[in-house]
Each structure stands twice: as structure tokens, then as C-alpha cells.
Amino acid sequence: MRGLRRIRRLLAAGVPGREEPLRAQRRAARSAALLVRVFYAANLYLVFRHLRLWGGLREREVLDPLWPVAWVPKVGIPEGVDALMTLLLAGAFAAALLPGWRPARIAAGLGLLGFHALESSFGKINHASHGWVLASLLLIAAPDAGLRELERSRLLRQRLLNAFWSAQAMLLLVYSMSGIWKALAVVTQMWRGEVHGLAPTALALHIAHRLLQTGDESLLGPFFIEHPALGWAPFAATLYLQVVAIQVAFRPSLHRSWGAALIAFHFMVYLTMAVSFHPQVLLMGILVLASPFDPGWGWRRRAADLPLLGAVASRLVGEAPRQAQQAVEGALGSHRLGDR
Amino acid sequence: MRSYRRHACFVAAFLAGYALLGGVFRFTRPGGEVFPVSSWTLFLYVPNRVSEYDVELLSLAGERLPEPLALHRARGRVPGAGDISAAQLVQRMGRAHEAGDEARLAELRRLFERRWLGDASAPLEYRLVRHHYSPIERWRGRGVAGSERLRSFRFDGGES
Numbered sequence: 001m002r003g004l005r006r007i008r009r010l011l012a013a014g015v016p017g018r019e020e021p022l023r024a025q026r027r028a029a030r031s032a033a034l035l036v037r038v039f040y041a042a043n044l045y046l047v048f049r050h051l052r053l054w055g056g057l058r059e060r061e062v063l064d065p066l067w068p069v070a071w072v073p074k075v076g077i078p079e080g081v082d083a084l085m086t087l088l089l090a091g092a093f094a095a096a097l098l099p100g101w102r103p104a105r106i107a108a109g110l111g112l113l114g115f116h117a118l119e120s121s122f123g124k125i126n127h128a129s130h131g132w133v134l135a136s137l138l139l140i141a142a143p144d145a146g147l148r149e150l151e152r153s154r155l156l157r158q159r160l161l162n163a164f165w166s167a168q169a170m171l172l173l174v175y176s177m178s179g180i181w182k183a184l185a186v187v188t189q190m191w192r193g194e195v196h197g198l199a200p201t202a203l204a205l206h207i208a209h210r211l212l213q214t215g216d217e218s219l220l221g222p223f224f225i226e227h228p229a230l231g232w233a234p235f236a237a238t239l240y241l242q243v244v245a246i247q248v249a250f251r252p253s254l255h256r257s258w259g260a261a262l263i264a265f266h267f268m269v270y271l272t273m274a275v276s277f278h279p280q281v282l283l284m285g286i287l288v289l290a291s292p293f294d295p296g297w298g299w300r301r302r303a304a305d306l307p308l309l310g311a312v313a314s315r316l317v318g319e320a321p322r323q324a325q326q327a328v329e330g331a332l333g334s335h336r337l338g339d340r
Numbered sequence: 341m342r343s344y345r346r347h348a349c350f351v352a353a354f355l356a357g358y359a360l361l362g363g364v365f366r367f368t369r370p371g372g373e374v375f376p377v378s379s380w381t382l383f384l385y386v387p388n389r390v391s392e393y394d395v396e397l398l399s400l401a402g403e404r405l406p407e408p409l410a411l412h413r414a415r416g417r418v419p420g421a422g423d424i425s426a427a428q429l430v431q432r433m434g435r436a437h438e439a440g441d442e443a444r445l446a447e448l449r450r451l452f453e454r455r456w457l458g459d460a461s462a463p464l465e466y467r468l469v470r471h472h473y474s475p476i477e478r479w480r481g482r483g484v485a486g487s488e489r490l491r492s493f494r495f496d497g498g499e500s
Contacts, residue, residue: 004352062454064447066375117375122455123429123448125375133376138354141347158344166351173355177362178380185384194388201476202386208475209387215412215422225479246355275424 179242420456
């Protein structure tokens with residue numbers, strides 16, 4: 001436990017919040033309970049969209065089944081698909097109606113795991129819905145309690161917050177994994193003397209390759225291919241956002257900014273490469289952009305929490321406005337304008 | 341307090357385990373992952389000079405095409421055209437071919453033909469090719485630097 005605390009302190013910023021802890025916990029838990037409800041309502045919407053696949057999936061004759069659906073070909077594809085879709089629907093409805101009831105959340109989690117495994121059993125594992133599967137599995141750990149019980153028990157509120165935070169951390173972790181691998185690849189490609197992730201043409205090459213693979217068209221892709229240097233800054237910024245994402249999980253003041261920035265990253269990926277991670281955008285919106293842990297600080301104080309860049313950023317956003325203010329006051333004073 | 345500690349340990353183990361397994365699977369599993377554990381090595385390397393497999397359709401619905409048609413250009417003619425899942429499956433077919441794993445290739449072909457070519461366009465002929473190219477040059481219409489024709493196949497629809 002001490003080891004975990006040490007890791008947490010290492011990743012977190014040093015400044016604690018000013019709000020009285022128990023009041024802060026109650027406020028955050030109310031917000032988290034609402035967001036869990038929103039999560040399952042949004043899940044119900046996504047499940048509704050998956051319904052159109054039901055008929056087509058029943059008619060498939062061949063699968064390359066992933067482990068959660070290895071049993072489907074054995075019982076027969078139509079029967080297996082029907083069973084999975086029924087679980088998906090029932091779980092989604094039950095969890096949307098009773099998000100505080102653990103069996104409903106278990107059914108929703110298993111339904112999502114099975115459905116997305118089935119969807120990925122045709123030659124390629126799709127990653128756009130991994131976040132939903134993982135978050136729904138982690139939210140099973142939320143307490144078996146409704147709003148009334150949460151209001152009464154500090155322990156239950158803390159357990160809800162822990163479960164909610166774990167889902168947030170999981171989401172941010174996958175971005176960090178992606179970013180850290182990319183950073184390692186930058187070093188490898190630099191070593192090999194190739195165009196690497198920090199080179200001006202990196203984004204243009206990625207875009208061209210992807211559009212050639214799918215034959216898709218994108219709104220901004222051709223622009224960045226023709227003006228590759230303009231892609232450098234967004235690509236480097238994305239690398240930073242991703243690498244430090246897990247650290248942000250420990251810095252509540254940055255949750256909302258990172259939620260917005262990573263959503264913007266998905267917009268950019270869609271506009272340039274026509275890769276749509278729309279379920280992930282919705283999920284980031286609910287769990288990170290609307291984070292219940294936001295301390296409500298001003299932007300100068302948040303800037304100081306930025307991983308790696310905190311000292312520079314706080315100096316820039318803290319000192320620059322102060323110096324400007326002093327300069328204005330000085331000018332006003334020298335002309336005696338401030339006295340009027 | 342005990343349940344809080346238990347949960348904190350569980351979360352720490354879950355996150356660390358996920359990251360660790362993601363890395364291990366990348367190097368030890370054929371597809372590089374075990375759903376839903378992934379290494380998240382998406383768009384990892386900048387594609388300088390690409391060598392990748394593709395499928396070219398030679399005939400469709402029994403009629404020979406005037407020239408080979410790349411899979412991603414066959415939109416509206418076969419379900420897999422423009423689908424990244426189909427393109428990734430073609431990479432797996434190519435790797436099975438290169439490895440001489442005929443059983444795996446047959447399995448993947450069956451999946452590819454049934455899911456991504458479909459009965460509606462059968463009978464058809466296609467070939468597995470390997471292209472070498474620079475993405476930006478090819479995107480600008482300057483074609484590929486080199487190609488190898490690997491294998492040709494025929495798909496008659498149904499349980500062929």
C-alpha cells in the first residue's frame with residue numbers, strides 16, 4: 001500500500017485542493033453517480049446502433065473467432081449471435097435502468113465483451129470500442145448501491161469514486177501506451193536514418209498510407225500531404241498528449257483539458273485519415289471531459305500541473321500577464337491616469 | 341478501509357497487468373494482441389517505404405476485367421473494398437503465404453472470400469500481390485516502385 005501511495009505521489013502534482021475533503025468527496029460522488037448513469041444511457045444508444053448488424057452477423061458462415069466467442073461456431077453461428085445480441089440488449093437496458101445494481105453492470109460488461117469480440121472475428125481486431133469494453137468491466141467494481149445509499153455512506157461514495165477513477169485511468173493508460181510505443185519508434189527510426197515521428201513529413205506519410213489502404217477520401221488529408229511541414233506541430237503535440245496521459249489521471253485539474261484535447265485529436269484523425277473512433281469520443285466526453293474530480297481552479301494554476309512543462313507553462317501564463325499588468329499600471333501611473 | 345485498499349491494489353494490478361500483457365502479446369501472439377488486451381501500437385512506425393500485400397481482382401461475376409482492379413478500388417462491387425479489416429486480413433494471408441503455412445492460408449482465404457468478396461460477385465478470380473512503394477509518391481499517382489505476383493485464386497461462391 002505504501003508503494004502504491006509513493007507511485008501516486010510521484011505522478012500527482014504537489015498542490016492539494018483547497019476544498020474541505022468530505023464536501024469535495026460528496027460533490028464528486030454525486031457527479032460520478034450521474035456520469036455512470038449517463039455512461040449506461042449512452043451505451044444503450046450505441047447498442048441500438050449495433051442492432052442493424054444483427055441480421056448480417058447471423059448470416060455469416062465463417063468466423064475467425066476471438067476467445068470470448070470461441071463457443072459461437074460450436075453452437076451454430078445464428079444461435080450464438082442471437083444469444084450474444086440478447087445478452088447485449090438485456091445488459092444494456094438493465095444497466096441503463098439500474099446503474100447502481102451490480103448484476104446489471106456485469107451483464108452489460110459481458111454483453112459488450114462478447115459483441116465486440118464477435119465484431120472483431122472477421123480478420124482484424126477493431127480498437128474503436130475497446131474503451132467501452134474496458135470501462136464497463138471496471139465499472140462493475142462500483143458499489144451495489146443507489147443514490148440514497150450513496151448519500152448516507154462515505155465508504156460507498158469512495159468506492160464509487162475509486163471505480164470511476166479506475167475507468168478514467170484505464171482510458172488514459174491506453175493513450176499513454178500508444179504514445180510511449182510511438183516515442184520508442186521515433187528513436188528506432190532515427191537510429192535507422194528513416195523519416196521518424198518527429199520529422200516534418202511524418203503526418204503526411206501516415207495520411208497518404210492510410211488513404212491508399214482504404215481508398216477513402218478525407219477533408220484535410222490532401223492539404224497536409226501537400227503541406228507536410230504544417231503537420232509537424234499537431235503530430236508532436238499529439239505525441240506529448242499521449243505519452244503523459246496516464247500521469248494526467250493523477251492530476252484532476254487536467255482531466256477536462258486532456259479530455260478535450262484527446263477528443264480534438266480524434267477529430268483531427270478523422271479529418272485527415274478518415275479513421276473514425278466515434279465511440280471513443282463519446283466515452284472520453286463522459287468519463288474524462290466531464291470529470292467529477294475537477295477542482296474548479298483557474299487556468300494559471302492548472303498550467304502549473306502540466307506534466308514535464310508545468311514550470312515553463314506556469315511561468316509563461318503566470319508571469320507574462322503579471323508583467324503586462326505591471327507595465328500597464330506603470331504607464332498609467334507615469335501619466336497620472338490611474339488617479340482619476 | 342480494507343475494501344478501499346483491496347480496490348486500490350486491484351486497480352493498480354489491473355492497469356499494470358494490462359500494460360505489461362499488452363507489451364508481451366505484441367511480441368508473442370500472432371496478431372500482436374489478445375482481445376481486449378492490446379499493445380496500442382497503432383500507427384507506430386512512419387511508413388517510409390512500404391512493402392505490403394494487396395489483392396487484385398482479375399474477373400468478377402465470371403467476366404474478365406480489362407485490367408486488374410485493386411481491392412480498395414472495387415467499391416460497390418465487393419464488400420471488402422475500402423474496408424481496413426479486409427486490408428488487414430490480406431496482410432495476414434500474405435504473411436501465411438510467405439511462411440509457407442498452407443493450412444493457415446486456406447483458413448484465412450475462406451474467411452476473406454466468404455466475408456469480404458461475397459457470393460454476389462462470384463465466380464471470380466483474384467491474385468495476391470506484394471507492392472513496394474513510397475506512400476506520398478503513390479498518393480500523387482506515381483504508382484508503385486515494384487510489385488510481385490504471389491498467387492492466383494478462384495472463388496466460385498458457396499462452400500468453395
